[in-house]
Amino acid sequence: MNKVLISVTGPTAIGKTRLGILLANHFNTEIISADSRQFYKEMSIGTAVPTKHELTSAVHHFIQHKSIHEPYSVGDFEKDALKKLDELFQDHEVVIMVGGSGLYVDAITKGLDAFPKVGKSIRENLNKQLTNDGIEILQNMLSTLDPEHYNRIDIHNPHRLIRALEICIGTGRPYSSFLNKPKDKRNFKVLSVGLKADRTVVYERINERVDLMMKEGLLDEVKLLKSTRDLNALQTVGYKELFEYLDGNWTLDFAISEIKKNTRRFAKRQNTWFKKSLETLYVDYNYKENEILAMMDKAVMELQHERT
Template sequence: MTIKKQFNNLHAKNLISVVGPTGIGKTRLAIDLAKHFSTEIISCDSRQFFRGMEIGTAAPSAEELAEAPHHFIGHLSVQEYYSIGQYEEDALQKLNELFKTHGTVILVGGSMMYEKALIEGLNDLPEADEENQKKLQDILENEGIEKLQGLLKELDPEYFEVVDFHNHRRLLRAIDVIWQTDKKYSEQIAVSQDSRDFNVIRVGIEAPREDLYDRINRRVDIMMENGLLDEAIGLEKYKDLTALKTVGYTELFKYFEGEWELDFAVSEIKKNSRRYAKRQLTWYRKADNIYYLPLGYSQNDLDGLIKHINEQT
């Protein structure tokens, strides 16, 4: 699509959502598409919202950020609490702003619920119940996060398959809502309540699982070479904050506390990253509207994707 054609069809708002598991190469594809369409990129990677976590979250490099304008990358302090509802509101506002000058905008990230929040909208779920939250907090403090994980797995195995079960806030929220409504959380967030006035085209990259896992393992090694250990040292004082309860940091904090050896901590980062990728694959496998490129896609593959996108707009 030429720039001229793009601007002559501004009434046709198109959001290209680049999805896929961690480590598959979404950043590069998003930039390639942004450059082709002369447009900008919105991130829905909730880990990359926070400054100071660039290495551990594989945030776009300075060179990549210079290739295309990005939004929602490092715009928050790790000390800030930022809910999915706030993201939905902020990202919709930014998207509508970008649609004033661009017929096409790129969305990219592997945080499944954040993509869903922007492209579909989330159900109007009940506010947190104070009594439930107190019960759950007591369970967390006295019996550990494993007890909450077991509770959620029993109450809603479908949501447990895709949730970041190391994030206690996600567990508390889901169990609270299930207790209040007597319905599975996965069912309640599956139905969109908000209409969207833009066309969504979902694209991704696929690879054999062993190739993906090899990429993840190598990426963790590269992170360590690039200074992940020093980055984690600088963030250790924030280890109890939500932003830092994520893969790549929680394992190194255990090393700092003397609980684990460094080699074991790094192996756990790799293992937990692979587990997260598996949950992402489970989520995306349920969708039938994703156009996939192969890992290491060629220019011909990219041209085929562009043709597919143009046919959908």
């Protein structure tokens, strides 16, 4: 087994796209995107989709290939991305994957956990509670039923809360008890490369990115999506806050400050998720290209010759 998937991870705004393109060009290969919000064609500015120049610098897959109106789960992505990888590995020894969505990265590198089926009525009731009573009641329920998972996920994402709660209620067991079970082995090896930087650097880059998004027209993008704001895809930092501004609840300056704050929180959660992987090769965000390429050549060669 000498096929290698290089998985580039790290917090938002740290430069994963740039490194992914550098590696794709070096290995003469293509890129799988594992950013769950960049899947949607209606969401360009707020998800920092690669620029036209970046998209022409290397072939990308799973960028803006879906509409926000099309349900697309992590399970769908796992199936589609593994099929695409099989195709790419016919012609390439190495493929690059870039993404900051930890669950989606893990779906490809490790496989998804299997969950039992539960009655649809549970989800329907939870959605009613969300509509009638607000998200806080769901947060409190999960904190009681599965404190371990409560501390791991974005508790402001209703989709994630409801998914965990329906398993807890339907099975009588914590959602977390179904995680990390043995899964099918992949027919490729994974080289996980994590970009790192001091927290102050990451936060500064996040603030600069949000300011740039506003200059590029994020507010206009959000205005066009206001009528579909309840869709799961739009429960996303950068969109939720500007909906509050458009509703007249917040000033624009406050909404922007909330985007920056919530993006910083998201970056912190990303770091926590990716640090679980003990095999990750960490690289400073301010790397020298010749040094990192030599490092990648060596790491790929070692993986390819490693006994399984």
